[in-house]
Amino acid sequence: MDRIDDGAWSELDHLLGPRFSRAETDRREHAASTSWIAPQLPDAVAWPASEEEVVEIVDACGRYHIPIIGFGAGTSLEGSVNAPNGGLAVDFRKMNALLEVHREDLDCVVQPGIVHQELNQQLAPHGLFFSVDPASRATLGGMASTRSSGASAARYGTMRDNVISLNVVLATGELIRTATRARKSAAGYDLTRLFLGSEGTLGLITTLTLKVRPLPAAVASASCTLETLDTCCAAVAAIASAGIEPARQELLDDIQIVASNRYSNLALPVRSTLFFEFHGSADQVADQAKRVEAIVSKHGSIDYRWSDNQDERETLWNARFNAFWATQALDSAKKIIVTDVAVPVSRLGECISATKADLSANNLVGPILSHLGDGNFHSLVLVDLDDQEEVDRGRQFVDRLVKRALALGGTCTGEHGVGQGKRKFMEAEYGSTGWAVMRRIKEALDPFAIMNPGKVV
Amino acid sequence: MDRIDDGAWSELDHLLGPRFSRAETDRREHAASTSWIAPQLPDAVAWPASEEEVVEIVDACGRYHIPIIGFGAGTSLEGSVNAPNGGLAVDFRKMNALLEVHREDLDCVVQPGIVHQELNQQLAPHGLFFSVDPASRATLGGMASTRSSGASAARYGTMRDNVISLNVVLATGELIRTATRARKSAAGYDLTRLFLGSEGTLGLITTLTLKVRPLPAAVASASCTLETLDTCCAAVAAIASAGIEPARQELLDDIQIVASNRYSNLALPVRSTLFFEFHGSADQVADQAKRVEAIVSKHGSIDYRWSDNQDERETLWNARFNAFWATQALDSAKKIIVTDVAVPVSRLGECISATKADLSANNLVGPILSHLGDGNFHSLVLVDLDDQEEVDRGRQFVDRLVKRALALGGTCTGEHGVGQGKRKFMEAEYGSTGWAVMRRIKEALDPFAIMNPGKVV
Numbered sequence: 051m052d053r054i055d056d057g058a059w060s061e062l063d064h065l066l067g068p069r070f071s072r073a074e075t076d077r078r079e080h081a082a083s084t085s086w087i088a089p090q091l092p093d094a095v096a097w098p099a100s101e102e103e104v105v106e107i108v109d110a111c112g113r114y115h116i117p118i119i120g121f122g123a124g125t126s127l128e129g130s131v132n133a134p135n136g137g138l139a140v141d142f143r144k145m146n147a148l149l150e151v152h153r154e155d156l157d158c159v160v161q162p163g164i165v166h167q168e169l170n171q172q173l174a175p176h177g178l179f180f181s182v183d184p185a186s187r188a189t190l191g192g193m194a195s196t197r198s199s200g201a202s203a204a205r206y207g208t209m210r211d212n213v214i215s216l217n218v219v220l221a222t223g224e225l226i227r228t229a230t231r232a233r234k235s236a237a238g239y240d241l242t243r244l245f246l247g248s249e250g251t252l253g254l255i256t257t258l259t260l261k262v263r264p265l266p267a268a269v270a271s272a273s274c275t276l277e278t279l280d281t282c283c284a285a286v287a288a289i290a291s292a293g294i295e296p297a298r299q300e301l302l303d304d305i306q307i308v309a310s311n312r313y314s315n316l317a318l319p320v321r322s323t324l325f326f327e328f329h330g331s332a333d334q335v336a337d338q339a340k341r342v343e344a345i346v347s348k349h350g351s352i353d354y355r356w357s358d359n360q361d362e363r364e365t366l367w368n369a370r371f372n373a374f375w376a377t378q379a380l381d382s383a384k385k386i387i388v389t390d391v392a393v394p395v396s397r398l399g400e401c402i403s404a405t406k407a408d409l410s411a412n413n414l415v416g417p418i419l420s421h422l423g424d425g426n427f428h429s430l431v432l433v434d435l436d437d438q439e440e441v442d443r444g445r446q447f448v449d450r451l452v453k454r455a456l457a458l459g460g461t462c463t464g465e466h467g468v469g470q471g472k473r474k475f476m477e478a479e480y481g482s483t484g485w486a487v488m489r490r491i492k493e494a495l496d497p498f499a500i501m502n503p504g505k506v507v
Numbered sequence: 508m509d510r511i512d513d514g515a516w517s518e519l520d521h522l523l524g525p526r527f528s529r530a531e532t533d534r535r536e537h538a539a540s541t542s543w544i545a546p547q548l549p550d551a552v553a554w555p556a557s558e559e560e561v562v563e564i565v566d567a568c569g570r571y572h573i574p575i576i577g578f579g580a581g582t583s584l585e586g587s588v589n590a591p592n593g594g595l596a597v598d599f600r601k602m603n604a605l606l607e608v609h610r611e612d613l614d615c616v617v618q619p620g621i622v623h624q625e626l627n628q629q630l631a632p633h634g635l636f637f638s639v640d641p642a643s644r645a646t647l648g649g650m651a652s653t654r655s656s657g658a659s660a661a662r663y664g665t666m667r668d669n670v671i672s673l674n675v676v677l678a679t680g681e682l683i684r685t686a687t688r689a690r691k692s693a694a695g696y697d698l699t700r701l702f703l704g705s706e707g708t709l710g711l712i713t714t715l716t717l718k719v720r721p722l723p724a725a726v727a728s729a730s731c732t733l734e735t736l737d738t739c740c741a742a743v744a745a746i747a748s749a750g751i752e753p754a755r756q757e758l759l760d761d762i763q764i765v766a767s768n769r770y771s772n773l774a775l776p777v778r779s780t781l782f783f784e785f786h787g788s789a790d791q792v793a794d795q796a797k798r799v800e801a802i803v804s805k806h807g808s809i810d811y812r813w814s815d816n817q818d819e820r821e822t823l824w825n826a827r828f829n830a831f832w833a834t835q836a837l838d839s840a841k842k843i844i845v846t847d848v849a850v851p852v853s854r855l856g857e858c859i860s861a862t863k864a865d866l867s868a869n870n871l872v873g874p875i876l877s878h879l880g881d882g883n884f885h886s887l888v889l890v891d892l893d894d895q896e897e898v899d900r901g902r903q904f905v906d907r908l909v910k911r912a913l914a915l916g917g918t919c920t921g922e923h924g925v926g927q928g929k930r931k932f933m934e935a936e937y938g939s940t941g942w943a944v945m946r947r948i949k950e951a952l953d954p955f956a957i958m959n960p961g962k963v964v
Contacts, residue, residue, distance in 0.1 A: 154744050154853035197693045208691050210700070211668060226941040232849040233881040234665050235918035236654045236704055237936055238925050238963050239945045243667070243700030247693055264750040287611050293721040334791065392689040396611035424690040461692035468695050479694055484683040487952065488696045494951035495944065506695050 055093060055136075058114040062096055062138070065106055069097040069144070080121050080131065080139035084186065084374070086385040086433070087129035087471055092119055092139040099144045101217060101225065101256040108254060109223030111138055115498050118221075120250040122192030123165060125184075127388045128469030130196065130249050134504040140254060142191050148172045149257070157214055157231065159259050162191025178262040181206035183298075184465070185371045191255050196467035197247030201298040201370070204290075204423025205329075206263070208465065209246055217257035218245050221496040231259055244491075249467055250502040252495050266297070266329035270339050271363035272356035274346050275321035279303060279406060279418070282322050283399030285349040286422045290395065294341055298327040299422050300370050303406065306377070306417030310369040313376035318369075319353065324422075325366050326356070373419055377430045380415070384432040387416075387444045389471075391455035392426040392464030401458050402427055405451055412443055426464030452478075468506045476506070512550060512593075515571040519553055519595070522563055526554040526601070537578050537588065537596035541643065541831070543842040543890070544586035544928055549576060549596040556601045558674060558682065558713040565711060566680030568595055572955050575678075577707040579649030580622060582641075584845045585926030587653065587706050591961040597711060599648050605629045606714070614671055614688065616716050619648025635719040638663035641922070642828045648712050653924035654704030658755040658827070661747075661880025662786075663720070665922065666703055674714035675702050678953040688716055701948075706924055707959040709952050723754070723786035727796050728820035729813035731803050732778035736760060736863060736875070739779050740856030742806040743879040747852065751798055755784040756879050757827050760863065763834070763874030767826040770833035775826075776810065781879075782823050783813070830876055834887045837872070841889040844873075844901045846928075848912035849883040849921030858915050859884055862908055869900055883921030909935075925963045933963070 062070045071077075072094045081089035093116075098104045111118050117137025124131060133139065142163035150159040153176055160169060165187050170179050182193060183200035192198070194216065199208035206212070215229040218241075228241035245252055276282045282301050289296065302310065302323045311318055324346065328338040339356040346354050357363070369376070377386055393401045402418055409416060409431070420427035429451060433444040452462045452475045462468075462475040476485045489507045492499075519527045528534075529551045538546035550573075555561045568575050574594025581588060590596065603620035610633055617626060622644050627636050639650060640657040649655070651673065656665035663669070672686040685698035702709055733739045739758050746753065759767065759780045768775055781803065785795040796813040803811050814820070826833070834843055850858045855877070863875055866888070877884035886908060890901040909919045909932045919925075919932035933942045946964045949956075 152851065152853060154748065155851040156747060157851070197697070199691060199693075203691060207668070210691075210697065211664070220940075220944070224940045226938060226944060228941070230913070230918045230936065231851050231916040232883075232912075232918040232921065233852065234656060234660060234667075234849055234883060234921055236656075236920045236922045236924045237918050237929065238704065238933060238942075239709075239948060240654070240667065240697075240700045240704050241937075241941065241944060243697045244948075247695065247697050252696075264748060266750065290613060291611065291721060293723065331794070333794065337788070337790065392691055394609065394612040394614070394688050395690065396609060426689075426691060455689075456687070459688040461687045461689040461694050463693045464689065464691055465693045467693045472694065476695060479687065480698075481683060483677075483681045484685070484698065485695075487677070487683060487698060490951040491696060491701075491948055494947040 055114060055116060058110050058116050059094055061110045062107060065103065066096055069099065071095045080141060081133060083124045083126045083131050084388070085127050085129050086387050086435070087132065090132040090134050092133035093136040095139045095141055097141045097144050104140065104219050104254055104256050105223055105225055107140060108219045108221065111500060112221060112223050115500055117500050117503050118254065119502050120191065120195065120254050122163065122189030123187055125186040125188045125192065126469060127466045128471035130467055130469035130505060132470060142189060151176050153178070156262050157259055158262050159257060160190055162255050162258060163189050165189055166193065173262060174265070177265050179265050180260055180262050182209055182212055185373065190258055194246050194255050194258055195249050199465045201300055201421055203421060204299065205295045205297050210243060212261045213242055213246055213258060214261060215259040216242055216245055216255050218253040218255055220253045221498065221501050249469065249506050251492060251506050252501060268330060268332040268335040268358060269363065270328045270335045270356055270358040271366055272326040272339055272342065272354065273323060273366055274351040274354035275319050275323050276346065276349055276351050279322050279402045280399035281349050282324055283402065283422065285324070285346050287395050288345050289342055290423060292341065292345065294338055296326045296338065296342065297329040300325040301420040301422050302370065303418040306373055306419055309376040309380050309417060310373065313379045314369050314372060316369060325370060327363070373417070374430065377417055377432065381432050384434050387431040387433055387448065388428060389448050389451060390426060390428045390464050390466045391451055391460055391462060392424065393455050393458045393460030395425045397458040397460070398422070398425050398427070401454060404454055405429060408447060408450060412447055414443060414447055424464070425460065470505060473506065512571060512573060515567050515573050516551055518567045519564060522560065523553055526556065528552045537598060538590060540581045540583045540588050541845070542584050542586050543844050544589065547589040547591050549590035550593040552596045552598055554598045554601050561597065561676050561711055561713050562680055562682055564597060565676045565678065568957060569678060569680050572957055574957050574960050575711065576959050577648065577652065577711050579620065579646030580644055582643040582645045582649065583926060584923045585928035587924055587926035587962060589927060599646060608633050610635070613719050614716055615719050616714060617647055619712050619715060620646050622646055623650065630719060631722070634722050636722050637717055637719050639666055639669055642830065647715055651703050651712050651715055652706050656922045658757050658878055660878060661756065662752045662754050667700060669718045670699055670703055670715060671718060672716040673699055673702055673712050675710040675712055677710045678955065678958050706926065706963050708949060708963050709958060725787060725789040725792040725815060726820065727785045727792045727813055727815040728823055729783040729796055729799060729811065730780060730823055731808040731811035732776050732780050733803065733806060733808050736779050736859045737856035738806050739781055740859065740879065742781070742803050744852050745802050746799055747880060749798065749802065751795055753783045753795065753799065754786040757782040758877040758879050759827065760875040763830055763876055766833040766837050766874060767830065770836045771826050771829060773826060782827060784820070830874070831887065834874055834889065838889050841891050844888040844890055844905065845885060846905050846908060847883060847885045847921050847923045848908055848917055848919060849881065850912050850915045850917030852882045854915040854917070855879065855882050855884070858911060861911055862886060865904060865907060869904055871900060871904055881921070882917065927962060930963065
């Protein structure tokens with residue numbers, strides 16, 4: 051095995067020079083992620099600078115049957131960038147350009163290594179934004195690979211809805227374009243959607259064409275607290291049912307509020323809390339804000355307030371975006387098991403309440419956060435990795451959480467992806483035949499199983 | 508071959524009794540469609556009444572390697588229901604129930620044989636509607652199979668965006684569920700989207716879970732005429748760019764207006780005409796209508812009018828929905844080549860104008876209609892099927908239209924599907940490697956090529 055690899059490494063060394071490395075520090079960095087799952091190092095790292103180089107890299111690895119693991123920003127939560135069989139990490143951070151902006155078509159073309167916050171900074175002068183906003187500095191390539199979403203998915207959709215076309219380098223080293231730049235097409239199998247969410251197991255994404263939107267004329271934010279998590283969910287279901295579509299709506303439970311108050315030096319009341327953001331014309335934003343007020347008041351809120359003040363909005367949303375780090379600060383010696391599920395919205399209150407009770411009954415500390423409108427929620431559980439008993443309790447909690455979500459008609463992950471951590475739940479979710487369909491597709495496109503092996507299928 | 512088939516036919520006859528037929532009239536009926544493409548008859552027809560029966564039908568056909576062609580309402584435009592190798596047409600019209608409505612989750616579960624207008628009649632008492640609205644009485648199974656859309660796609664999305672989950676019977680006779688009822692999921696490959704648009708070549712859809720929406724509180728419609736087709740497209744691009752999202756917006760060219768005036772006994776001015784529909788609260792609808800007025804006025808319209816009167820709205824939209832029949836009435840001895848492409852919105856005016864000039868230069872009669880907001884447009888060309896020279900001219904026109912759309916960054920079909928008619932353009936659109944990926948998937952899931960052979964791949 052090692053001798054065979056050497057051939058590939060010398061080819062890549064020749065091709066990439068200083069943009070290829072077998073150094074321990076580089077290998078270690080590319081197995082690191084936000085995940086609590088133990089790192090498994092690749093044997094080498096490549097930093098391609100162009101689509102053509104990616105083709106050459108995959109071609110070389112393919113000839114030597116060397117595993118290839120795409121790497122964006124290392125924000126994966128389920129061990130998606132681990133290299134259980136070694137192989138090559140392909141780091142896209144040198145391919146991070148915004149290539150084209152088509153203002154009139156409301157789309158743009160990017161390389162996979164661009165981080166979504168940077169993309170939005172570059173789009174702003176064009177009066178545009180990209181809507182998918184996971185609470186991490188993730189790259190667009192990584193977001194596409196896990197079919198990522200975030201706080202605005204209920205209104206604007208996930209990566210599934212906001213990618214028009216991809217360029218993908220297949221395991222064979224062949225480059226394909228999954229679709230034209232047309233907004234819709236009925237021309238055959240939906241190759242774009244096939245690669246979105248495939249977590250690098252079918253190919254490497256090298257270019258993305260994305261839907262963008264005009265920056266809203268007005269933005270307002272709002273917050274309120276309610277008596278229980280269940281009431282929060284009921285209020286949000288009533289908002290959807292009334293046809294109101296907030297751009298963002300988030301739930302933070304009391305534990306997250308404690309953590310955020312400490313971390314961000316806030317003084318929010320320690321109760322189940324809803325954050326909203328509204329987009330539209332000034333009139334529309336005010337109209338939405340007032341209609342939401344009427345609904346949450348009916349559900350018992352007495353502290354709803356809304357504002358179009360930008361500072362106030364940023365304070366609120368920074369608390370949400372920093373939730374992970376705020377939780378980490380509750381106990382810096384521990385690691386966080388971050389997990390997520392999604393259920394039909396009507397079952398969300400029930401699922402969240404049961405999950406909170408489960409945490410408490412099992413003496414686990416960790417907040418619950420939810421994107422609400424799409425039935426997706428997160429649980430962040432602090433565990434001491436040196437305390438095997440606590441780690442086991444954390445694992446078993448995740449098992450029960452997924453079982454609960456599936457029983458309520460839900461999915462084992464709403465937006466984090468499968469990676470290594472959720473793989474064991476795939477058969478329960480899809481049945482053995484459904485999961486086997488994924489495997490048959492994988493085998494058809496990657497016969498030597500070199501693309502991110504050990505993940506998803 | 509015939510002897511082998513006989514075994515399958517006797518099994519199916521035993522299973523289905525009067526719901527199985529080899530009669531010429533039934534076979535003929537199931538090769539008929541709205542298409543100008545010559546019919547190719549199946550050898551037999553089955554009318555299953557349940558998912559379990561579909562499993563048994565596919566299992567029987569699979570054992571005898573008999574082709575299986577799903578059949579909804581026969582509104583296919585590209586020969587999708589033709590049986591070039593004979594085989595069994597599986598007619599879903601007895602499986603046409605609305606099975607479940609989940610008001611709070613904004614979804615419903617249906618059988619594939621339900622027609623979208625009937626679905627909306629049954630959803631209305633729940634205060635809900637399903638948004639995808641092709642201008643034909645298509646079934647949801649057929650709409651899913653061709654990734655159909657319609658006039659509201661720019662606002663509410665196509666079938667791609669409005670299906671949550673499918674049950675599918677694979678070529679092996681195995682039944683899978685492609686996803687849970689959760690609104691979003693990052694759990695592995697997007698099997699739902701894989702089957703949407705696969706035109707029955709990977710399996711038969713037996714159950715669909717669909718997104719539904721609250722009926723809008725207010726609806727208004729509007730219309731205006733503009734000097735040129737190009738100006739119409741520019742106005743609509745400006746509307747999108749301003750962040751306004753009409754629920755529907757349609758373009759009818761002067762020839763369509765002539766046809767519609769005659770057929771529907773209207774007196775619309777014979778010019779390039781835009782129809783709009785706005786959804787929202789009463790205030791929002793009025794706001795949208797007025798903002799659109801400002802934009803079309805800037806583009807030279809002097810006859811914009813909007814109204815929330817339902818009769819007026821229905822008159823307008825019936826003219827659009829009956830466009831096919833109005834065109835047919837221009838010359839009832841001829842057949843209509845209905846074709847569609849989609850291009851990036853910024854290229855739509857150029858593409859439509861060139862297409863209209865092409866029709867005229869080649870002495871072909873037929874209107875152009877466009878959904879505008881998503882870059883999709885239709886051309887309806889009257890040809891005398893007994894006049895080979897005219898048929899050839901029609902075919903060559905379609906070839907040039909597709910070539911033009913691809914050159915402008917577009918797709919060979921926006922919503923009609925590939926079937927037999929557009930198959931020859933797939934390689935040009937996806938490249939040989941991209942199209943081969945579809946074929947590899949097909950071979951992985953349907954090794955004996957029994958599912959709707961001769962289509963798409």
